[in-house]
Amino acid sequence: MASYISYTCTVLTLLLIFCVQSEAKLSSKFYDSTCPNALTKIRTVIRTAISRDRRMAASLIRLHFHDCFVQGCDASILLNDSCTITSEKNAAPNMNSVRGYRVIDNAKSQVEKICPGAVSCADILAVAARDASVYVGGPSWTVKLGRRDSTTANLSLANTQLPGFGDSLDTLISLFSTKGLSARDMVALSGAHTIGQAQCFTFRTRIYSDASDINAGFATTRKRKCPAYAGNATLAPLDLVTPTSFDNNYFKNLIKKKGLLASDQVLFSGGCTDSIVDEYSKNRTKFESDFAAAMIKMGDISPLTGSKGQIRKLCYAVN
Template sequence: MVIAARNCLASVASVVLILLLSSTCQAQLSSTFYAKTCPNALSTIRTNIRTAIARERRMAASLIRLHFHDCFVQGCDASVLLDDSATVTSEKSVIQNANSARGFDVIEQAKSAVENICPGVVSCADILAVAAKEASEYVGGPTWTVKLGRRDSTNGSPSLANRDLPRFTDSLDSLISLFGTKGLSARDMVALSGSHTIGQAQCVTFRDRIYSNGSAIDAGFASTRRRNCPATFPNGNGNLAPLDLVTPNSFDNNYFKNLLQKKGLLESDQVLFSGGSTDSIVSEYSKNPSLFKSDFATAMIKMGDIEPLTGSSGIIRKVCSRVN
């Protein structure tokens, strides 16, 4: 009896010890993570990303979105970048990414430049986070200090991608609750959606909205968009329209002004201003561009903190599209 109790106490003590050790071993992200191991990492990534955006301005939007689609699926671990292989199931073919997520080559080129100077040190997940910040800065959006030290996953998760990446048909309640599961508030969600101030969407994502169904839409705006987006599926499915009709190449607060005028392109844009709980946040951002930009930066830092792999978890991939 006494021996059993003693054994039991001993195992409880070791469980507590293991828990304590694992929590203290879990490294925190830090902006100086590569200061000693790869001091030129950030400038190398910056040069590569700026070159790519100078070549094609839309790339800024695509890179911000790629970081988002990474972080929402099993954390910011570069899982979105993996291709299918014998051991890996890719997230690239889920409906929210297929024929839509872009920028993979740009990240791969930045990675290869960084591998040339410091092999095996800098993760693809960190390159995505830095790329998103560089992209925002380049097109007139806010800048922020990126926390670093994420490591890369060894697999993708199409089922989690399917479950956790939002859809343009989602209701306001679903969006608030989905972002909530990632530790992001409704305010963060609205600020982050403000990145639809740049970039493009395909006709298939806004057809239903411009041909009637859903939240109210400005009639002139709907008819302009119909010109390049035929009513019948799948005609013109891939035709592009700017998410922000006024200044699609600049990171500003016009996206929110559009919503006030019922000129949001996606249904999931317009639900943010359609008589619900986020109307007041949209109004605030439409009047106060600097508030929007500072909330956006704060929310991007929070998003970049979602469940990173740190310490000895995960790996540093040599090539972002496959495991070593």
């Protein structure tokens, strides 16, 4: 009888441990004991990268965003093609567009030197996005940690669940809603386009459309470096006014019909998000507060925790 009770207690204990691991929650203090210097090490790498290439700030925020919208925030976007992996890097929204992979690889390498096998690539992505925002004058936020890395990628989902540069307002709202993000979250996160650049092919149709939703002078200016039939990869700043500083000029531009991408301008086009754009154009503090809150919320999309996934040794390959 005693041995039966002992066996039962052991089983219950193991089940309890399994449940705790499976239902583990993200925490800003996750690495306090296992790798207390991880965030400092990541911050140093991110600051160095952006100091060399100011555009990298926008790229790192976008990299985190594109990761979270496919399978959740699990670093699946970082995986290269292999015998078992079809990389998300090959998806239309990512190919020859998403950047920052090497920066994340470098951050991972530096963290591995001090804490081997402790810090996930998914968490490094989340921290890098926050540090990138801060470096260019944007808001900071407390990053919740404890994500683990996926052992799979999903090219199909990357092609269908990431927002496109020509999407309608209804489509965008629907895409964000499926991820648990509200229309306000969507507008706030779109405000990341206050920094960064876009390739000519993503806005050519808009600037040559002669539509009523684009400022004629703005269109003429953009045509100078984006010919009608050439220069697909030529870059233009998403915010022509302050392209390397995180502020609320993006929203001011939309009100003036100077949104570069069609998916930008639809946020202020007579629809349900007009009032949010107007609010953010007048109140930078409110925009930055909502952006930080939306980034935290986005970082909570379907993370792998506990015993799920793995801590990759290399961000671009499974162990």
